[in-house]
Amino acid sequence: MNEILAVILIIVIIIIFNNLNAKIRKLEKEVSDLSAKINRTSSQEEMIHENIPTDKTVIFQQTTAQEIQTRESSQSDHKTPSTSPQKDRLGPVLDFLKQNALTIIGIFTLVLGIGYFVKYAIDKNWLGETARAGIGLCTGAGIIIIGHFLRKNYAVFASIITGGGIAVLYFTATIAFREYHLFSQNTAFVITSIITVISILLSYYYKSEVLIIFSLLGGFSAPFMISTGQSNYLFLFIYLSLLNMGMLAVTFLQHWRSVGWTAYIFTSLYLLYWTSEQPELLSILFYLISYVIFYIFALQDYFRKNILSVADILMLALINFTSIIGLVYTFRELGYEPVIIFPAAFAILNIFLFLREYGRKNFGISYSVFAGITVSLITIAVALQFKTHLITSVWAIEATLLLFIWKKTGHTIFKTCFYVLFPLVILSQITTWTQYLDTHTLSVIFNPVFLTSMVTVASTVINLYLLKTQEDTKQKEGYFLENLITIVSFGIIYTALLLEIIYHIYDKPWAAVTAVGLLFSIFYIFALLLFRKKIGINNELQVALIYLFLLLITINTSVSASSVVSAILSKKLQSVFYYMHLLQWIPFIYVYLAIIPSSGFYKSKISYWALCIAFITAISSEFHHLYVLTASHDVIHSYKVKEHFNILYLPIIWTVLASVLIYLGLRKNIQEYSKIGFVLVGVTILKLYTYDVWQMDNISRISAFIALGIILLLSSFTFQRLKNIIRNMVDKKDNNEESKDL
Structure with a gap:
């Protein structure tokens, strides 16, 4: 029964379709007859107008022509030549799907x-x-x-x-x-x-x-x-090679770019799967065959018209780097040397193309692309020769190449590809850094992990240079993303250097590791601030770096240096570690005198407090550590020495610093300095009367009160003199102005 119903349904559908088809044909015939009649009528009218021109017609045509010319000129005046509409790459695909869905x-x-x-x-x-x-x-x-x-x-x-x-x-x-x-x-x-x-x-x-x-x-x-x-890979890739050759012939005859890209994607997936599953020497042959086929595909327009389209440049970059990854991985897995033969061979091929452009004195896009690919391949060859990690090195260099091509061509697709590849470079580099945890026999500097990091660092520095633009030419769109990439890039450089340093001193006491890490961090931020203009650090990032610098100075002098002193007294470290810690004062003084005044750091009132807290903590801690080192014999004895310093000498140091701050506030007319000075005096007095007095013996108590009293009186006398000097200067200025008026 069901079969009979299905047959009846099919017959009904055929009959309905036949009737509709007949009606459509009849309608098509009527439309064609009508259009032919309209064409005949319009042609007759045109002949009449051509044979009998009137003055009104001529005037109307002239007026119309003038209006059209005026409209076109006005439209051309309003057009901005610098902004050309972006080609919608997905438009044809969407139109095709809409029409043929x-x-x-x-x-x-x-x-x-x-x-x-x-x-x-x-x-x-x-x-x-x-x-x-x-x-x-x-x-x-x-x-x-x-x-x-x-x-x-x-x-x-x-x-x-x-x-x-x-x-x-x-x-x-x-x-x-x-x-x-x-x-x-x-x-x-x-x-x-x-x-x-x-x-x-x-x-x-x-x-x-x-x-x-x-x-x-x-x-x-x-x-x-x-x-x-x-797995019969020989049979498979003979078939794929023949298929790709057919694809290449068709693209040469019909110039269909999508055909080549479809073949490239499938071929790369097959090759990479074969390489990862079962590395064989035979796969090298098919990698090279595919490389030649798709390189010819990418250079079709170059040899025909001497131009490289966006798709061609992208294909050149991808086929070079995917082929190198597969070939070098296979060579390494099979234990063959030297692995640099492949990037070197590809570089030679691109050198010929580069020299071809150079010989023709054509320094356009093709010249830049071939130069960039050649330099990238040579860099990869050098990096692989030093046993760097394959994926990280290749991705880092490829990301830089994409950014370089974007800079030379202006096509945003290459910048977009860079944005996609850059996070992968970071993830791959983090994976590479984890190998510091797995091995304990790496040599200094010349080890695969650090050399890979240096490749990433070098590419990152070049990226920062390529992304650097003038403030007035920066567009708001993408500005945040570029700033984020800049910050992450600085973080990559910092982490790469810091991990290498820590790896080689990890067997030292934790106090030494912390001290070296903090000292390196201080000098790294100091280097960024020192070369801030050359590397394009904006004002906001510069101020943030200064705050971070002051925070590290505070932590290093108060916490880290204290643990170093304890380790020295317990004979775990040499005294040189503490004197090495004193090197932080070189960048601290330079930043205070040369960088902070021109950085816009003082725009916020809290900046004065951050700077003074770091300075007061650093001075107090340094005197404290030096006193403990010179007056203590061991760790147990240092407790009494620290207590003696905190009770007797620390209030004196704070009082002197408070006086200096109040003096600076009055001298430079900066109220924040005076406020900080008075707050520090209040803290000192509060500490003295609530804690210190009850811990002192009579002689120390008398000495502390006398010293503190003398300092306060001298400070007060100095402030009074300074106020009188300022008052006299103001009165003298007013008198001079009155005399001029008279």
Whole structure:
């Protein structure tokens, strides 16, 4: 019963379609007759006007021509030559999908319907295995024939229909081999190859780019379809090489760029999977064959018209670096040397192209691209010779190359690719740094981890240089992202150097490791501040670095130096570690005198407090540590010495510093200095009367009060003199102004 209903439904659909088709043909005939009649009428009117021109017509034509010329000139005046509309790369694809979505869904549904019908026939035992395969092949061929007859009037529709027929042929051959075992694997491969060749020939004959994409998808999927789980890579890549050569021939004849990119993506996936699963010397041959094929593909327009498009440049960059990754990885896994033979060979090829441009005195985009690729390949060769990590080095250099090409060409796609690749470089570099934890026999500097870090650091420095632009030319769009990349880049350089230093002193006491790390951090930030203009650090980042610098100075002098002193007294460290710590005063004084005044650091009132707290802490701590080192014999004795210093000498130091701050505040008319000075005096007095007095003996108490009293009186006397001097200067200035007025 169900079968009868299905047949009746199909017959009804055919009758309805036939009636609609007849009506459409009738409507098409009426439209064509009407358009022919309109054309005849318009041609007769044109002949009449040409034979009998009037003065009004001439005047109207002249006036119209003047209006058009005026409108065009006004439009050209309002156009800005610097801003050209960006080409919408996804527009054609979206238009294609909008216009042909129903066709694509329809052919897909038809293929599924045929498949379900065949399955239903199999379940009912209507067909044997051979008949099933025959029906599938005949159905696919029938669909292709239908597409052939529709190609003249409905080109895109016919291409999609033909692609669906090719898909039916592929799936039929696959099912016949894997499910029914009607023929061997070699026979199945020959059949799928014939289908691929036929589809490519049809694509070329129909001049259909859509159809050849379908053909390539089927051609690259065929090995999966007929796979038995056994790895026959020789057979596979001979087939892929032949397929790529056919692709190359078609692109030369029809200039279809999407065909080459489709082939490149599938070929790279196959090669990289083979390399990772089973590295073989045979894969090197196919890497080189693929390299030559896709390099020729990328240079088609260059040799024809001496131009390189965006897609060509991107293909040149990708094929170089993906090939190097696969080749070098295979060589290293198999234990062959030297691995630099591949980047060196690729560099020689690009040198010829570079010299070709140089000899023609053509210093345009092609010259810059070949120069950049050549330098990148030579850099990779040198890096690999020093046993650096492959992925990290190649990605870092490739990211720099993409940024360089963006700088030379102005095409934003290369900058976008850099933004995508840069986080991968960071993640790969972090993975490389983890190897510091796994091995304990790395040599100083000349070890794979640090040399890889140096490659990343070098590429990062070049990135910063390429991203550096003048403030007035920076666009708001992308400004935040560039700032973020700048900060991360500084972090990469800092981490790379710090980890190498810590790795080689990790066996020292923790106090020494901390002291060296903090001292390096202080000098690193000092270097950034010293060369802030050359490396393009903006004012906001500069102020943030100064705050971080002051924080590190405070931590280093108060916490780290104290642990170093304890380690020295306990004979775990030499005294040189503390004297090395005193080197921090060189950048501290320079930053205070030369960098802070011109940095805009004093725009905020809190900056005075941050600077004074760091300075007071540093001075107090240094006197404290020096006193403990000179007056203590061991760690136990140092506790009494520290207590004696805190009670007797620290209030005196704070009082002197408070007096200096108050003096500076009055001298430079900066209220914040005076406020900080008075706060410090208050803290000193509060500490003296609430704690220190009760811990002193009589002699120390008398000495402390006398010394503190003398200092306060001298400070007060100095302030009074200073106030009188300032008052006299103001009065003298007012008198001079009054005399001038008289």
